[in-house]
Amino acid sequence: MTKSSPKIGIYGFTGCAGDQLMILNCEDQLVDLFGAVEIRSFVMAKSDNHEGEMDVAFVEGSISTEAQLEHLKDIRKRAKVLVAIGTCACWGGPQAMKLDDGKYDERYKSVYGNAKITVSKAFEAQPVDAFVPVELKIPGCPIDKGEFLRSVSKVVAGRHPYLYPFPVCNECKWKENECILTAGKFCAGPLTKAGCGAICPSHNLPCVGCWGPTDDLNVGAEYNLLKEKGYNPEEILQKIRKFGGAGVVKLVKDLEKPKEAKK
Amino acid sequence: MKTLNIRALARVEGDGGITVTLDGKKVKSVTLDVHEGPRLIESLVKGMKPEDDLNVVPRICAICTLSHKYAAIRGLEKALGITAPEKALITRDLMMLGENVESNSLHTYMLALPDFLGYPSAIAMLNDYGDDVKRALRLKKFGNHVMALTSGRIVHGENPILGGFGKYPGKKELAEIAVRARELVPDAVRAVELFGSLEYPVYPEVETVFMSVNAPKKKFGLAGDSILISDGKEVDCEDYKKLTSERVVPHSFAKRSMYKDRTFAVGANARMINMGKRLDGQAKDLYKEHYSDRWLRNPLLNNLAQAIEMVWALEHIPEVAEQVASMDDPKTAEPTRADGAGTGAVEAPRGILYHHYEIKDGLIDKADIITPTAQNLDDIEAHMKVCAERMMADGKKDDEVLFALEMIARAYDPCISCATHLVELKRL
Numbered sequence: 001m002t003k004s005s006p007k008i009g010i011y012g013f014t015g016c017a018g019d020q021l022m023i024l025n026c027e028d029q030l031v032d033l034f035g036a037v038e039i040r041s042f043v044m045a046k047s048d049n050h051e052g053e054m055d056v057a058f059v060e061g062s063i064s065t066e067a068q069l070e071h072l073k074d075i076r077k078r079a080k081v082l083v084a085i086g087t088c089a090c091w092g093g094p095q096a097m098k099l100d101d102g103k104y105d106e107r108y109k110s111v112y113g114n115a116k117i118t119v120s121k122a123f124e125a126q127p128v129d130a131f132v133p134v135e136l137k138i139p140g141c142p143i144d145k146g147e148f149l150r151s152v153s154k155v156v157a158g159r160h161p162y163l164y165p166f167p168v169c170n171e172c173k174w175k176e177n178e179c180i181l182t183a184g185k186f187c188a189g190p191l192t193k194a195g196c197g198a199i200c201p202s203h204n205l206p207c208v209g210c211w212g213p214t215d216d217l218n219v220g221a222e223y224n225l226l227k228e229k230g231y232n233p234e235e236i237l238q239k240i241r242k243f244g245g246a247g248v249v250k251l252v253k254d255l256e257k258p259k260e261a262k263k
Numbered sequence: 264m265k266t267l268n269i270r271a272l273a274r275v276e277g278d279g280g281i282t283v284t285l286d287g288k289k290v291k292s293v294t295l296d297v298h299e300g301p302r303l304i305e306s307l308v309k310g311m312k313p314e315d316d317l318n319v320v321p322r323i324c325a326i327c328t329l330s331h332k333y334a335a336i337r338g339l340e341k342a343l344g345i346t347a348p349e350k351a352l353i354t355r356d357l358m359m360l361g362e363n364v365e366s367n368s369l370h371t372y373m374l375a376l377p378d379f380l381g382y383p384s385a386i387a388m389l390n391d392y393g394d395d396v397k398r399a400l401r402l403k404k405f406g407n408h409v410m411a412l413t414s415g416r417i418v419h420g421e422n423p424i425l426g427g428f429g430k431y432p433g434k435k436e437l438a439e440i441a442v443r444a445r446e447l448v449p450d451a452v453r454a455v456e457l458f459g460s461l462e463y464p465v466y467p468e469v470e471t472v473f474m475s476v477n478a479p480k481k482k483f484g485l486a487g488d489s490i491l492i493s494d495g496k497e498v499d500c501e502d503y504k505k506l507t508s509e510r511v512v513p514h515s516f517a518k519r520s521m522y523k524d525r526t527f528a529v530g531a532n533a534r535m536i537n538m539g540k541r542l543d544g545q546a547k548d549l550y551k552e553h554y555s556d557r558w559l560r561n562p563l564l565n566n567l568a569q570a571i572e573m574v575w576a577l578e579h580i581p582e583v584a585e586q587v588a589s590m591d592d593p594k595t596a597e598p599t600r601a602d603g604a605g606t607g608a609v610e611a612p613r614g615i616l617y618h619h620y621e622i623k624d625g626l627i628d629k630a631d632i633i634t635p636t637a638q639n640l641d642d643i644e645a646h647m648k649v650c651a652e653r654m655m656a657d658g659k660k661d662d663e664v665l666f667a668l669e670m671i672a673r674a675y676d677p678c679i680s681c682a683t684h685l686v687e688l689k690r691l
Contacts, residue, residue, distance in 0.1 A: 014300035017276045018325025018418045024369065025417055027404040031396075034386045045373070046384030047273035064300030094319050095302035107306040122301050142325060142418045196416075203415050203422045203429035208318040210419065238311065242318060 006156040007054040009041040011075055013061030013068050014125055015093055018142035019086035020044045020060055026145050033149075037156055056081045056155055059128055062088040062095060062245075067120035069131060076132040083136045083155060084128045085148070090137040091212040092245030095125040097238075099249045127246050138163065139193055141210035141243060147195050164194035167214040168207055172198035180206050184229050186239055190214075190222050191248075209240070213247035223255055264291070267661050272672060274374040274384070276326050277679025281647070281668050288655055293647040295640060295672055299679050305630045313339045313425060313620070316627055320618070323632070324678050325418050326369070329362045329410060330611035331632075332423050333486065334618040339425055340596075341605025342622045348593035351427040354413055357583045358423065359485040359609065360576045361409025364402055364451075366612035367531070367569040367576075370676045371454060372399030375566045378670045379461045395457065398450045402573065405440075405447055409580065412436050426596035437588040444580035448545065451573040455549045458567040467650035467671050468560040471642055472525050473533035474506065474615060476608050483534070483541040483575060485610040491537040492522070493559070500608035503617045507633050520633070526642040529614025529635045530675060531568035532558055546575035562646050563674045569612070601625040611635050613676040636677045647671050 012020050024045060026033060041049040057079035063069055076082055084090045092099055098107070104124040128134055138151050138161075151161035164170070169189045172179075175198055180187040188209030189201065200207050219240060226236045237252055244252070267283040278298040284291040304323055308316045320335050321328040333355055340347060347355075372395065373385040382388045385396050407417045412432045414420025422429045473493040478484025490498045490506060498506055507520040520527070536558060539550050549571050558564050606619040614635030621629040647668045654664045 012278065014302060016322050016325040016328075018322075018328070021276075021325045021418060024373070025403070025407055027400040027407075030400065031386065031389065043271050043273050043278075044276065045274065046386070047377070048383035048387075049271075049273065062300075064302070065298075067298060068300055094307065094322050095304065097307055097319075107303050108301075110306050111301070111303050120298075125300065125302065141322065145417075199415050200421050200429070205415075205421055205424065205429035208421060210318070235312070239315065242315060 005036065005038040006056065007038045007040050008156065009051075009054045009057045009075065009079065010039065010044070011041065011057060011059050011071075012044060013059065013072070013089070013128075014064040014095065015061035015086065015088035016142075017044060017060070019089075019140070022142045022145055022148065026149060029149055033152070037152070052078060054079050056083060058083050058085050059089050060086045062092045062125035062127055063131055064095065064125040065120040065122050072128065072132055081135045081155060082128075082132065083138060083151070084134045085138045085140075085143050087139050087141040087210060087212045087243055087245070088125070089128045090139040091243070091247045092125050092127045093141070094243060096127070096245035097241045097243070099124060099126065099246055100253075130246060136161070139212040140195055141212075144195055144197070165215045166194055168192045168194045168196065168198050168211065170194055171196070172201045172207075174198075175202055177201045181225070186226060186231060186236070188239065188243075191217060191219060191240060191244070209243040211243075213244055217248070217251065219248060219251040220255060267665055269665055269669060272669060274377070275673055275677050275679060276324070277677070279672070279677065279679045281665065281672060283651055283664065283668070285655075290648060290651045290655060293644055293651050293668065295643050295647070295677075297679055305632060308627050308630050311627050312625065313343065313622065313627065316620075316630065317424065318421065320630075320632065321419055323634070326366050326678055327362070327611040327613065327616065328419050329358050329414055329423070330609050330616050331618070332414070333359060334607040334609045334611075334616045334632075335620075336423060336425060337486065337607025337609065338605045338618040338620045339607070339622075341607070342603040342620050343425070343601070343605075344599035344603060345426050345596050347426055347596050350431065350587065350590040350593050351596075353583060353590070354428055354431060354587050355423065356485070357432075357580065357587060358410060358413035360580050360583060361406050361413060363406070363485065363576045363612055364573055364580075365406025365410060366676075367573045368399050368402035368406060368454075370612070371458060371566050371569050371573075372396065373403075374676070375670075375673055376457075378666075378673065395453075398453060402447060402450055402454075405443055408443075409440055412440065424595065425598070427593065428595075431592050432587065434588045437584040441581035441584045444577045444584070448574060448577045451570065451577050452545060452549070454570040455553070455567070455574060458570045459553050461566075463557075463561055463563045464667065465561070466653045466667060467562060467646040468557070469646060469649045470560055471645070472522055472527040473536045473559075474522070474527055474529050474638075475534045475537040476500070476610055476615060478538060478541075481541055483538045487608065490608065490615065492527075493533070493536055500617065501606050503606055503608065503619065503633065507617070507638060520638040521641060526645045527638065528562065528642045528675070529638050530565050531572045531612070532562070532565040533614060534610060535568045535571065542571075542575055544575070544578040546571055546578060549574060562642070562671055565674045565676065569676070598625075611678075613678055614638060634678065636675070636679065639675045639677065643672055643675050643677070
């Protein structure tokens with residue numbers, strides 16, 4: 001580490017800490033990583049943290065309390081570049097699967113009852129870019145080691161890592177897996193960004209969509225295809241929303257509209 | 264009235280802090296504050312198919328992801344009348360052993376050890392303790408590898424499913440991990456020597472109750488259908504509510520657990536206290552060498568218990584892997600009913616994890632998840648309070664007291680994301 005080493009911070013909000021854990025899981029590169037950049041703040045890994053200006057902030061997790069929102073804004077002010085890591089930070093994660101359905105208060109009450117709130121006010125989880133500008137999203141639940149390390153080396157050098165713009169189906173084809181969707185089973189592949197290496201279909205299991213929505217999403221086509229295959233429309237939407245969060249909320253609402261109009 | 268505060272507890276999973284409230288020299292209260300945001304996971308899975316629940320609930324926590332997966336599978340299989348084939352059960356044992364090595368090596372070396380040796384992080388220890396840090400990374404990498412081989416990837420693998428696995432691990436890979444596990448036993452033994460040589464302050468010592476699962480066949484293990492209590496009782500895991508008697512504290516949103524109005528602890532030390540006599544191999548010798556009645560009082564010894572457990576896990580991985588390799592791939596077992604209820608209890612690295620499900624017409628009607636850290640919260644606070652009182656009486660400086668309290672909280676290996684998957688806590 002030299003004086004000119006890029007300064008970075010690693011932060012976690014509402015989620016499972018899996019993306020920070022994946023950084024710690026880079027066992028073979030961890031020592032080099034700590035040497036190549038100056039890690040100013042990484043509360044999960046160390047206790048000597050310095051909260052000042054930094055070149056890049058990596059932020060995991062969705063935002064679901066007022067206190068978190070204040071902290072996020074503070075990080076944004078201090079960071080030249082802010083990178084959202086993981087599906088929660090990028091799209092809201094599973095806790096945002098019912099985003100904007102108007103029933104958050106009901107769910108909140110079902111868990112907390114009428115208990116009086118003494119701490120920071122909580123709200124429905126949303127992705128980081130719902131509140132502050134984000135330069136780059138590295139999705140994944142959790143992020144992939146290789147994709148993260150490649151991205152770090154590009155981002156700290158001021159370059160764009162250019163993640164895959166296509167769905168995970170491409171990776172699945174490269175592995176020569178049989179198509180699960182063609183076989184008539186629900187698979188979220190066509191809606192899901194590539195990057196994991198098509199792990200689930202390679203284990204004879206459908207993609208669950210944990211990388212979040214791919215670029216140029218066509219939710220309608222998947223919805224209609226699955227309906228033709230006899231799936232219950234409600235179940236299709238539920239499965240699409242499971243990891244889609246803020247990335248599919250509007251698209252799903254558009255699909256629901258004609259159904260509501262019929263009523 | 265004065266308060267001492269640590270806002271962001273470092274080297275733990277999740278966002279927590281500690282607040283000590285003092286009235287002159289008297290300690291009014293010590294609290295573990297949890298700032299982690301709420302996610303309402305249990306309310307979100309209501310109405311889902313069981314298979315979809317299995318994608319969501321492991322996301323409560325990355326470090327115990329497979330424990331969540333397995334506890335949910337056990338609960339759901341009971342509810343749906345699924346009898347998983349033998350090979351699936353043994354492969355699940357293997358995945359739990361992998362998670363145990365991964366999590367215990369991460370916690371002992373990278374999260375807890377720097378305090379004892381006076382460093383801010385494991386990476387900062389590289390110059391002086393390079394061999395130990397590298398040893399930790401080797402163990403962790405291997406644990407991760409076993410998790411990936413069985414579950415599909417390092418974190419949040421989807422390969423374990425109801426009734427079996429999407430794809431069973433290959434013979435060649437299983438043979439490789441058997442060899443590698445044997446090679447790594449000395450690394451884990453060194454961890455026991457290291458943690459056995461540390462000074463454990465007596466300040467936090469106070470008797471408590473310990474709970475763990477009762478692993479079948481009188482063996483040491485990480486899953487079981489009944490719960491052992493250190494007072495000699497045994498309770499069916501379906502009665503988990505009697506054991507955890509969750510209650511809402513008026514001044515906090517965290518549901519708390521007490522047993523007969525006493526705090527209790529879960530984790531590696533509880534497993535050693537309740538099942539330690541069942542250990543075999545080197546783990547047995549190391550347990551005999553290091554175990555004492557101090558384990559019943561001092562939560563810091565959980566670190567040593569985790570190190571001994573790593574030896575046990577590594578010694579058992581070869582035979583379990585070889586067993587998996589020797590069996591033909593069975594068909595995935597199917598549900599025999601669409602309505603029912605069931606509770607799964609497994610030992611996450613940080614203690615008992617319960618998943619209870621009620622299924623109606625094939626959909627989840629109710630999910631109840633009780634995490635180890637939620638069970639430990641009261642016990643952590645009880646030990647912290649005793650420790651703070653004694654240190655204050657001895658005239659210790661505020662900083663020293665806070666540091667000692669941090670070490671106690673950390674020793675429980677708390678998973679704050681887990682503890683607060685549905686709750687948020689802040690004391691006034």
